[in-house]
Amino acid sequence: MSVTNLLDNWAAVRHFHPIDDKPHDPYKWAMAIDLDACIGCNACAVACYAENNLPVVGREKFQHGQVMHWMRIERYWNEDDREFPDQGAEFMPMMCQQCEAAPCETVCPVGATNHTQDGLNSQIYNRCIGSRYCSANCPYKVRYFNWYDYPTTDNVWPAEMNYQLNPDVTVRGKGVMEKCTFCVQRLRAAEVTAKGEGRIVREGEVQTACQQSCPTNAISFGNLVDPESRVHKQWKAQQVDLAKDEQEKDKQEGGSDLRGYRIFEDLRAYPSVMYLERVRESAV
Amino acid sequence: MKDIREDIAWAKINQDVMKSLENPRPLYWVILFFAVLTFGIGIGCEVYQYQMGMGVANLDNPHVWGLYIATFIFWIGMSHSGTLLSAILHLMHADWRKPIYRFAEAMTTFSLMTAGLFVMVHLGRLWQFYYAVPYPNERWVWPNFQSPLLWDAMAIFTYLSSSVLFLFVGMIPDLAIARDNMHSGWRKKLYTLLALGWEGTDRQWRNFRVTYLTIACFLIPLAVSVHSIVASDFGMSQQPGWHVTSFPPYFVAGALYSGCAAIITLFIILRYVFKFEDYMTLPILKKIVRLTFAIAMVWTYLNCVEFASVWYSHDAVSKDLLIQKMTGPYAPFWWAMIFCGSIVPLVFAIKRFQTNIPVLFATSLLLNLGMWLERWMIVSPTFSHGYYPWTWDHDQWPSMIQWGIVFGSFGWFTLLFMVFCKMFPSVSMYEVKEMVYHRTLHLKNNGTAVEQTVEQGVH
Amino acid sequence: MLAGFLMAVACHAATEPLTTEDALGPQIQQPIEFPHYRHAGNRNPVDPTNSDPTKGGMEINCQYCHTYARRSLTAGIPPLQKCIGCHQNIPSVRDKPRIVELFKYWDAKKAIPWKKVHDLPDFVRFNHERHIKRFIEQQGRPVQEVCGYCHGQVKEMTTARRQKPITMGWCVSCHMKDHVVVAKGEIPEGGTPLGKQDYWYTFQKPQEKKNAEGELTAKGPNDCWLCHK
């Protein structure tokens, strides 16, 4: 640990932005969520609780806004003053967008949140000192802080319930930040297996918990670099470019017939999650 | 009006100041008692928070920062006026600063210490704070040098160490006086130790002047940069209401403002408690009041600049936030901030109030309240009305624990400050003598013969 | 000022990981003092054909007993059944006190409560499988050497004792070295001349420039999320 080492490696540690000379290779994990297919059933959110050892905080803490759902389903209504929401609700699964130029990463004083070369925004629990700057700087507000020590809190994991905890995921104690990881434990397991076999992870070999449970396949997840992956095809079909802050479809005059978009694109965080706009029939 | 009486004898100066180390008015003990009490409450709250987790402060996702950060900025800001008085005015040869710069510098040091506590209190895992310190470690990991929070920690630490040095160096001649005035006891030993063998020789004086000047020069850019860095905690982020270019000067102005207001408060208290009426004179108070008024107007101007730039920008989100501050759940506090910060100082423009101690005391407290509210209004509304509408306005109101720690910090500061004033000469004796001497020179030059009744002083 | 000071200290700091006095950890009392030297130790150097255990070790491959290591991130402890599998056929040592103890556990169908020696903190996940694949299977290095990188000369011990500091800096120091990449195996379709090795390195492709011997090298992954998740 010398300054040379610091100077040599710093840029490598800190920069995996979508810049031309640093292409993602062989992996860039990304997602596409079809809001037209999403029915808002919450299966993904519960699957996330099961996979990632999320604590159930209980009514009182939920009221204080201390809930820990990495994946939340937002429900929006039409905003014109109709008497009834006669085109239904808009459901919006929201989790960490794994931004390429993540606002959270640069501000962490201890470097507990970093960018990995496979395009994930990592969160290292044991490095976190709980300054919460990352959450303060997150435009999507998808980071969740352990306000209490849930492992020792009554009725969070009482006896036997703790048998359900996933051994591949750390159970977080008080004072650390956490967030959606794209089920990194599954990704890493798949990557390591693939490396051992001298190949890259195949499409469909690894699924996130939310994707796996989604009854309508609204969530697709995969390697954006892999031309065979569904995610790659979807992003391409929607002409959404990871490295751009304004997509082709937004530039077209009079709008386009594409429906892929990323949230708050103009903030230049380059999120890794593309949403597909919800569609409603014009004939009824 | 004269800043100080020119007929004041050097021996009397020593006598008066040394008396402050012995028997202050009873009010001193009352203040000290309350300081210990509130500090105790604060400690209790912090221990509870440490045990239970940050949740007891009633912070939430996404409202992750609250009064701790606001009060942290408040204390950092408070520290700036000490430097202004002791260093900037020193370089500008403003003589009137001489009787008051010592306690102002002490205020700088102690408010920085208090601010430093908030960095700790705020951390979710206080026991791991050393991860943020760049030192060679067995983990082979550096902290993140990109983070304004890390700059912040370093800047504060640097500022604190420099301020302590500055305070201490400036005190050496006076410590020697104290040493010589004490006959025995632990205090004598303490002063002897701290006076570093000061004899008042020419050579010592020469070196002293150079050292003092050097530190003063070093301190000024440091002070400005410290608060600019605190401002960049916000300015460097992407959030509406924070991502403002004018934040560094705005923060510095705010810092000087609250610091000056605090100086007025402490001026009045010390003047009474330690019977410093001859040194902390009303004309000096008047000068600080005028200075404060000027800074208040600068702050008001910068406030308007911020509003205007938000208003005329095309940033709908920031604009939204500004409207929300004025009309939303934080509106009472926001308007209170405007009232206390921009309307109340108008009192200072009225000549008759410029030396009216009760009015000034009340006003200075209001100004500080306003400045504290300002920091809160910078921190909190952005959380409850940021980019993402789904997470807005989670009725976040600080819990008693959070308030307890905030009040505890005032107790801690007062405790340190009051103990300092009782332990060390809070009026710089050698500089007051200098001031008196300048005064007589001035009179002489004007051809008014004043009979020198100066008896031989110590130096 | 302070930062400058620390910088200066850091500049002077050695590039080697810091180790402390107690890095090796205490000698832990195990329920049965398992003689690693007997099982894995070298054969009698004087007479290599002599397999008399009193004269030397039996050179049993580490992976013969520690079978889980190559298949899982956890190395695990061999099931008791494994010990018995051999020892029920070795009547000569049957009445040795340690073997008697072993059979007591077996008869009671009770697992031996082995104590942890290489006890990583709970939030660290070291992957045995990957390291074995990388160095033993793909690079063909000797098993005892590879295991020894972290576990030391176990073949000379009774019950194992920690031999390396196993701190994060120590792990990282190895990951920052240039390790030789051996190209072997056939070139897969669309692959590179490196053959199947191409995807060994998630975080760093093998370097273009070769080392002094003309071999390709690459560093280990430099990603916090590989071990902490």
Place this chain on the structure above:
Amino acid sequence: MIDSEFDRRDFLKVLGWGGAAVALSGCGNTSIEDGKETVVSYVQAKDYVIPGVAVYFNSTCAQCDAGCSITGKIREGRVLKLEGNPESPINRGKLCGLGQASVQHHYNPDRVREPLLRKGDKGETISWEKAYGLINEKLAGVKGDEIAFLTGEMSGHQKVLLGNYMDSLGSGNHFVYEAVAPAVVRAANLKAYGVEMPRYRIDKAKVMLSFGADFLGTWVSPVHFAQQYAAFRKGVDGQRGVLIQAESKMTLTGANADRWLAVRPGTEGILALGIINALGIATGDVAELVKDYDKARVSRDTGVEPSHIDKIAAILRLRSPSLVLAGSAAEGYVHGMQNAEAINLLNHVLGNVGKTIEAPVSVPFPQLAPSKGSTASLKKLNDDLASGKYKVLFSIATNPVFTAPASYKFGDNMAKAGFKVAFAHYLDETALQADLVLPLDSEMEDWGTHVPEYLADAAQINIQQPLMERLHANTRGMGDILLALVKQRKPEEYKAFDDYYGFLRFAMLQNKNALGGAEKDDDNFWNDTLSNGIVKLSPASGALSAKADVGGIKLPAPKEADKQYPLRLIASVTSNLRDGRHTNQPWIQESPDPLTTIVWDSWVEIHPKKAAELGVVEGDIVKVTSRTGSISAQVYLFPGIHPEAVSIPIGRGHEAMGRYAKGYGVNPFSIMDAVFERETGELAMHETNVNIAKTGQRVIVVKDEGPVGGKQMGRRVAVSRSTDQVDLSKEV
């Protein structure tokens, strides 16, 4: 391997492997298992048991009756997570939140762990031998007619065994009760299509018109339908399917509709006839029936704008095939049957029968087919109990004390039975009333077979098998208990079976050939069966006897508002809570209601317009009073409800059951009037009228959405557009 015999139970032990310590660890000083010094190793281990590597076993989800197949992830003997089994045509690898939460049912700290015998107000722990002996003793001298069995929907070999036991007792009193069941729709379907539950081919439809069928959330087989819905949205020939939902209170399905119509409660049938009228393609009887239902009248009665009726009729005419569904919103009235019939008539008129409504899959083993639940059965049981007909009552995994309308006074009537045995997972409201409580295994410890009511492609038998060792030593599988009981009666016939596992294996092997295992030997067949988790049978389906029968359809005019009780209470079924049997699973409690995002509590949904009229705002505690009783709950202003109705979800308001359920929310069954559907005798769940009074209290509603509600405030977060602006054909 020393022990080569295939015995599943041997290795499913809970082993505290070193990895388990990792599971319970945290950061630094927070670890639960900090300081654990020993590595726990195996004595013997199967080849495929590798510490740190998960094994997977297939089983069946028992959280609802849809019969989704699951794959359990097992590490070191602990089941960690459930996924859908991709081999099942019902759920095709998917699993809903409720299914995911069933591990929390299994590990629930509030499960009953010992057989309990009532001693005054307390339960005394007794042994199983004593419990069985007691049952035998109490049954002595009791006539078969005096014994009643109350169960939920049952199928498979457990049903067979229960039948055998009942036969041995000479009792025919099997009451199959489901608080939430499409019983009226079944009856209407039987009339319209000749089958109770045809196969709905949502994926083949181009337009769907659903009258309150919450097929995405709660109705019949939601995971299966949700998958079909995804295909439906992708469209047949690239034309995106159009969903129109008509109901008085928006369901999850309604929230996904292209057009949601707020229908005045009870007028769904009128709307259906109005649409037939507007279609103008009906002839004969049907045309005669609908001729009075012109747009103006229908619009007046139902509150649906005439322009919408036109548009719907137009799109139904234009795009074929379509699919019309009658759901719970239509059936919950006195005239629910007529509503459902009128709606089914639409399918006939549109010619959907045979296209999107197909004949159901027939199950070759009728003895395994499910006995379908209804609410009428509970009514009958309740009446019988009230008359003191039964001396012994077996309640098997049901909770009628919680879900029966308060006016039944079910608890009091139940007390009239001399001896009440409850097979229970929790000490719920019903178990507390029982004299003897028998603790059941969770579905992750138990053996069983299930045949779902709604089958997808082909007939199938779902296998339920233990995913791990029994967590508590003294719980028993339902099959094991039934076997022990039937052995008391017929020891000779059942002496070959040590346990239910033996019975099940024997029974399955006996039919090996019919189950497609003709070429395999017994062990292979059995192992394959267990490893697949499903036995798929060859597809066999008949044709529907499609006839448009208008006889009996006579819809009443919408009711005038009751002066004293002006509002209609809709006790809604939410996708998380269903009938409240899962409320003690904390993931379910904390998973926000999809529409209101409320957690951990009940609420009263009121339309904002109505709320303004009543002067209530969000968070006001209001007293909701019906003729039967009153409850108090917080108000939530919900735009998706007809202003003449208020809605309270069922499932919360438990007074017992466990730490996560007890004391959260209110139970709308406690104010539900006992009004019944005229033809089927089912409880009419939407026929309760209520009034609302402010209590003056106000609370903060605990929910996920912020106080700006579902507004985006001009931010581009969730974006919508209409079909004429997009080109879906190019999508992948």
